[in-house]
Amino acid sequence: MGTSSVEETALIEEHLLICEGCQGRLRETDDYLLAMRGASQQQRRDERTAKGREWRFPAWFPALAAVACGLLLVVVTPRFVRAPGPVVAVSLTALRGNGAGNSAPAGRELMLQPDLTGLGEDASYRLEIVDLTGHPVRQGTLARAQSGIKVRGLNSGQYYVRVYRPAGDLLREYGLEIH
Numbered sequence: 001m002g003t004s005s006v007e008e009t010a011l012i013e014e015h016l017l018i019c020e021g022c023q024g025r026l027r028e029t030d031d032y033l034l035a036m037r038g039a040s041q042q043q044r045r046d047e048r049t050a051k052g053r054e055w056r057f058p059a060w061f062p063a064l065a066a067v068a069c070g071l072l073l074v075v076v077t078p079r080f081v082r083a084p085g086p087v088v089a090v091s092l093t094a095l096r097g098n099g100a101g102n103s104a105p106a107g108r109e110l111m112l113q114p115d116l117t118g119l120g121e122d123a124s125y126r127l128e129i130v131d132l133t134g135h136p137v138r139q140g141t142l143a144r145a146q147s148g149i150k151v152r153g154l155n156s157g158q159y160y161v162r163v164y165r166p167a168g169d170l171l172r173e174y175g176l177e178i179h
Helices: 006-018 020-053 061-080
Strands: 088-092 110-114 124-131 136-143 149-151 157-164 170-178
Touching: 006 020, 088 170, 110 157, 136 149
Parallel strands: 088 110
Antiparallel strands: 110 149, 124 136, 124 157, 157 170
């Protein structure tokens, strides 16, 4: 096996030439090593063959699965998604007291039409919708010539629509209840 020195190897080889018992043992060892190598090679061949026989998805399967999922979405989605409906016009009027005064359905696009009577003749105003805690929910700009401003639907709750001058001065606040 190449682990002995040259002198030791010479002595071992000389002994093997004359000792029949050691020759037999050497043959048994060589036969064992050959058998193990053969078995190892056969094992590797069997593993490669088994891997070749494993079932795999055909190359076209992912495309078919994608088409099936797409068709399923086309068929099922309309049953769960409702059309939001037409835009709801909301005429905002300022009221005294705690009442919201103005209301609209939840989730629908709104056309807010604030009453600007008595306000300065600014060319535009900044509108801001805030929740009960005063956190801004939506913002936009309303030109004086416009009749209103479109706003994405809001969740149910109480809101305030604030009208500001472009410089930032608060001019008016309207209550808005979304149900």
